[in-house]
Amino acid sequence: MSAVMTLTKEIATEKENEKDALFRTSPVLEIKNLSISLYEDKGGEEHRLVKKLNLSIRPGEMLGLAGESGSGKSLTASAILGLLPKSLSVSEGQILIRGQDLLNLSEKEMGHLRGKEIAYIFQNYQDSFTPFIKIGRQLVEALRSHDKISKPEAKKQALLWLERVKLPAEQIFSSYPHQLSGGQLQRASLAAALMFEPVLIIADEPTTALDVLTGEKVLDLLAGLQKELNCAVLLVSHDLKHVLKRTDSMAVMYGGQIVEKGATKSLRENPRHPYTKLLLKARPILRYTALEKFAAIPGEPGLIAKEGCTFALRCPLSFEQCYMVPAMQPAGRFQWTACQAVDREKVDTNA
Template identity: 35%
Template sequence: MALLSIEHYSLEYRLGNSYGRVLDDITLTLGKGEIFGLAGESGCGKTSLGSAILGTIPEGARHAGGKIVFDNRELTAMTEKELCTLRWKDMSMVFQGAMNAFDPTMTIEKQIADAVLVHEPKCRKKEAVERARNIMSRCEVNPALGKRYPHELSGGMRQRACIAMALVLSPKLVIADEVTTALDVMIQAQVYRVLKNLQEEMGLTILTISHDLALLAECADRLGIMYAGRLVELGDTRKIIESPQHPYVKALLASNPDFGGERIIRPAIEGAPPLLTERKPGCPFKPRCSVAQSDCHINTPELVEVSTNHWVACPCCLHSNSGKGNDHE
């Protein structure tokens, strides 16, 4: 059953006197207890999607179509006050770089316990501390370290403490945005193992965001790959890793040594995605695409189900696979 349903959702940021579309027609459903991995090049809109779900889009940004429904409630129609009642308790987010956002003057345990006290004012202090210790231990942070200040923990430990803070109120959904980016490979794997264990123990639904497809492939049930604000491929992790269809996803995987790419330094994919101010109708990947057709700039490709639970937004690859030629209008 779906916990989160994003339907044709678009988001725009104010850029001076105009608006730039950062998310364009995103449709995505997350089932209860699922780990979904969202990947894509820097600037493609991953964090913006997380913020849109949580209702923390910056001032000047506007919903530009579609809706987001969480647990049968339409988030995009809620007031800030209503959203506040859901945040932390029902859904929470470990923000990109959050491990550096702990208050340096307070111990870890106190900061996690305070999160409980703020959202559940009737909870007694002693119980809040117990809950903080309990969730720390489930996140593999020794509760004895709770008496330490943030700078006294290693990066990996601090990141797990961040996850503990996001989970202390037992939300149904947690969005984990680049939670391991600043950590070394061994610690990255540990943090993802902790997330996976918590998902199993607590029945959590996790939307994990990273530009590192190899890491996501380790833990996610399904993957979504974004390019320039649009989802270009969506499906079961194994299908996407073993049989990518979109030219961008193919190039992304081919350039990654973890997926059999050559161990040489090279530009992953030549060129750069369009800036927010440059986004136009048509396939946004066309200028960088090796299989683009002359008419790819006309229609913006929609996601099409190419096999069960595998969706791709590229008519060119669909036609080349089915042997129907290049006419993809």
């Protein structure tokens, strides 16, 4: 091989490696300026339930979406899956999976992506399976509906995945859903979600219906499999404990908006937004119900200011300027906060 050919080959390999590195590090999911609206009737008044949301997740990253009940977490997750309730719609923005805007896909294309490229694990894991069909048959049919593989090959893969989620594979394969415990069913639904080796997993309150110990085990399993598959995970949880313990990055939502986001470590050690601070303070040592958990934050979770900062009606630090919409601004190396007081802090410190 001539010197020129060798050099050309080396440059091509280098370019391939660069592309690989970029692919590994460029986001799997990018949400840009996403708003989700409810219209009273056709052409009627618009109510924005999610407002101008921006976030991204890279391969191997677990991002936690936290916030009280009603803050817009599940609507965001449903929009990514193309499963918003009929009465709601995306009124602006983009949802990009590896650069492809999901909002431009047909229902059929979206159906193909959902379940295969984007897997989802819900709180109601019972809904992952049809009650009167054995788990094995359901897994085999799901595998064969996405990939053209033979029945024996699909059975082999289904058994393998039941093993990977640490279930007695043969036994679960020939069981009906109601014969499984809650923890077993959630593991089986994990197998059903991950067997296509998705690039993105959306887990919406995956442990809320489980007891503490079983829930922790399911999350351990999810974290382990995420590492093996190097996929991105969006962990939606009102339980800050899970988000703080498990995720690499997090976004805190209030009233349909992200009020603070960044590296989990950074937000945990140095929360800047009053809502994040109160959420962290309200975090229980023992297990309480969701309502008790947030009782320490003044006011009700649904108290959302119509103008300016969504948290203004509950914020102990609010001042006149809070009735202007706060912009998201850097508040640390890996942290962004939407709060007028962050600016005020800066002014005060500089004075």
